Amino acid sequence: MTVRTRALDPAVARALSALSAAAKEGLGDPALAELVVIRASQLNRCAFCLDMHLALARRYGVSERQLDLLAAWEEAGDVFDERERAALALTEAVTVLTGGFVPDEVYERAARHFDEARLAHLVGLIVAINNWNRMMVARRIPPGGHTP
Amino acid sequence: MTTHLNETAAARAAERPARLDWAKHAPEVYKAMVRLEIAARQGLDHTLYELVKIRASQINHCAFCIDMHTKDALAAGESVERIVQLSAWDESRHFYTEKEIAALELTEAVTVLTDGFVPDEVYERAARHFEEAELAQLIAAITTINAWNRFGVTCRMVPGHYQPGQYK
Numbered sequence: 001m002t003v004r005t006r007a008l009d010p011a012v013a014r015a016l017s018a019l020s021a022a023a024k025e026g027l028g029d030p031a032l033a034e035l036v037v038i039r040a041s042q043l044n045r046c047a048f049c050l051d052m053h054l055a056l057a058r059r060y061g062v063s064e065r066q067l068d069l070l071a072a073w074e075e076a077g078d079v080f081d082e083r084e085r086a087a088l089a090l091t092e093a094v095t096v097l098t099g100g101f102v103p104d105e106v107y108e109r110a111a112r113h114f115d116e117a118r119l120a121h122l123v124g125l126i127v128a129i130n131n132w133n134r135m136m137v138a139r140r141i142p143p144g145g146h147t148p
Numbered sequence: 149m150t151t152h153l154n155e156t157a158a159a160r161a162a163e164r165p166a167r168l169d170w171a172k173h174a175p176e177v178y179k180a181m182v183r184l185e186i187a188a189r190q191g192l193d194h195t196l197y198e199l200v201k202i203r204a205s206q207i208n209h210c211a212f213c214i215d216m217h218t219k220d221a222l223a224a225g226e227s228v229e230r231i232v233q234l235s236a237w238d239e240s241r242h243f244y245t246e247k248e249i250a251a252l253e254l255t256e257a258v259t260v261l262t263d264g265f266v267p268d269e270v271y272e273r274a275a276r277h278f279e280e281a282e283l284a285q286l287i288a289a290i291t292t293i294n295a296w297n298r299f300g301v302t303c304r305m306v307p308g309h310y311q312p313g314q315y316k
Contacts (some may be wrong), residue, residue, distance in 0.1 A: 004275075005280055005283065007281055008284055009187060009188075009190065011183075011187035011190070012184065012187040012188055014183075015187050015188075018179075018183065019177060019181060022176035022179075022180050026174055026176065093302075094298050094301075095262070097207075097209065097298065098209075098259070098260050101209060102301055111168075116173045117174065119168060120172075120173035120177065120303075121174050121177060123298070123299065124174050126302075130298060131184075131292070131295045133261065134287075134291040135291055137261060138258045138291075139284075139287065140266075140271075
């Protein structure tokens with residue numbers, strides 16, 4: 001498995017970084033942001049993104065237990081609180097759009113836990129990581145090589 | 149015929165309001181998206197770009213994006229036939245160039261990521277039609293419309309009101 005291309009226009013990279021940064025800042029919860037980003041990267045099977053964000057999550061103090069059980073968060077009992085569960089359900093719905101629309105119950109559950117500004121940034125974060133996942137998987141960028 | 153169409157319109161379902169005005173609540177996020185959009189379209193043929201936009205929006209079921217990009221494509225001179233056939237392009241290949249087909253295949257693979265990785269044959273076919281910098285822009289264009297689609301669907305942006313060139 002070798003990299004297909006590393007070509008990426010600097011203006012595209014800068015805009016994408018600005019998108020991620022703005023979304024993360026507006027969400028205001030770095031640990032939750034990493035859970036969201038890792039879950040989307042699991043669904044999209046982005047090795048580069050998983051490697052990078054697992055390291056970041058540990059730096060932000062996300063527990064090993066949460067990281068271990070993230071792929072099965074719905075069955076993980078009280079390892080994730082209601083706010084985290086609402087964010088993860090939204091992450092899955094927004095990531096797997098081809099399976100259907102974002103269901104009302106998923107959206108409304110998120111809207112109960114996040115005010116409109118935080119929700120807009122949470123959606124922005126899910127969108128941003130989906131964009132990075134696609135960039136990395138399409139170009140087959142191998143894990144590693146990033147500096148946290 | 150006109151009367152019939154009007155009667156049908158009157159019997160249509162009510163328009164649903166948007167869920168969230170995300171651009172208002174996250175203006176920095178919106179600004180970054182606009183920058184991304186401008187950067188991603190550089191160096192790509194406009195006709196091809198709109199086909200990619202429409203096809204990804206069909207797959208992701210983004211009504212707002214389909215409304216916008218079909219109108220933009222038509223305004224730019226795209227044919228009704230090529231737009232109508234786009235959701236079945238694999239069976240109507242003679243409507244499109246080999247380069248457009250390679251781009252559409254890559255669009256589908258990068259959009260439906262959860263079904264698997266981007267297959268080598270799809271990537272390689274695109275790489276035969278696009279030189280490296282142009283291919284990077286094509287990938288960026290595909291990921292960017294996927295981003296708009298996710299905002300559109302999640303926030304339930306309302307289709308039907310877009311005027312061609314409105315955001316230009």
